[in-house]
Amino acid sequence: EAGVTQFPSHSVIEKGQTVTLRCDPISGHDNLYWYRRVMGKEIKFLLHFVKESKQDESGMPNNRFLAERTGGTYSTLKVQPAELEDSGVYFCASSQVGGQGATGGLHFGNGTRLTVT
Amino acid sequence: AQSVTQPDIHITVSEGASLELRCNYSYGATPYLFWYVQSPGQGLQLLLKYFSGDTLVQGIKGFEAEFKRSQSSFNLRKPSVHWSDAAEYFCAVASYNQGGKLIFGQGTELSVKP
Numbered sequence: 665e666a667g668v669t670q671f672p673s674h675s676v677i678e679k680g681q682t683v684t685l686r687c688d689p690i691s692g693h694d695n696l697y698w699y700r701r702v703m704g705k706e707i708k709f710l711l712h713f714v715k716e717s718k719q720d721e722s723g724m725p726n727n728r729f730l731a732e733r734t735g736g737t738y739s740t741l742k743v744q745p746a747e748l749e750d751s752g753v754y755f756c757a758s759s760q761v762g763g764q765g766a767t768g769g770l771h772f773g774n775g776t777r778l779t780v781t
Numbered sequence: 782a783q784s785v786t787q788p789d790i791h792i793t794v795s796e797g798a799s800l801e802l803r804c805n806y807s808y809g810a811t812p813y814l815f816w817y818v819q820s821p822g823q824g825l826q827l828l829l830k831y832f833s834g835d836t837l838v839q840g841i842k843g844f845e846a847e848f849k850r851s852q853s854s855f856n857l858r859k860p861s862v863h864w865s866d867a868a869e870y871f872c873a874v875a876s877y878n879q880g881g882k883l884i885f886g887q888g889t890e891l892s893v894k895p
Binding site: 667668695697699704705706707708709712720755757759770772773774775 | 817823825827
C-alpha cells in the first residue's frame, strides 16, 4: 500500500507570504494528524482529524494556521501570513483506528521542510 | 506537565559496539511509550512500543527497550550497531485515551564510526 504522502518536500517562502502544505493519508485511514518540529526543538502535536472533523486542535500555535480535510481524504495546512518562527519540518501521520489503536498504529509521512526568510 | 527528556543530543559509536539511548519521562497517568527512528530523508518509523506486561520489549532492526517505572525511564538498546543505524531517534509518550497525540523528546542523533 502507498504510504503517507506529503507535498511539497521543501518550501522556501518570504515572511508575510502564504504557504499550503498537503498530506495524503493512507487510503482508508480515518485519523489524520499534523505535527511540527521547529529547529532544535522536539516534535509537537498540532491537530487531529477524524474523517473531516477536527477532533483536537489544541496544538495549533495561532490563528495564522488553518487546517482542512474536505471529504475526509487529503488534508491541507495553510500558514497565512508566514512568520520566521514558522520555519521547521511539518509531519503528517495517519491511522486506521482511533483511541488506543491509533497510538500504536501511526504512519508518518516524510515531512515538509518549510523555510521562511 | 507531561514531558519526555532525551539527555543526549548526539552520540557517536563504533560499528559493532553496543548502544544505549536514554529516555526519561514525566507523566501523570500510566504511559504508553514509544521509540521512533528517522533516517535521512525519511519519515518517522516505529521501532517499538510499550503498553503493559513484560517491561523488556523487542522491536524491529534488533532494538529493544526496557521500561523502568521506578526510574521513569525507557532506554533503547542494541547489542551491536550497524552503519545503517545512523539516524535520529525519538522517544515519545502518550496516554491511553489520547490515541495518536504523542509527546516527543528532542531526539538523539546517532553517528556510527566505521
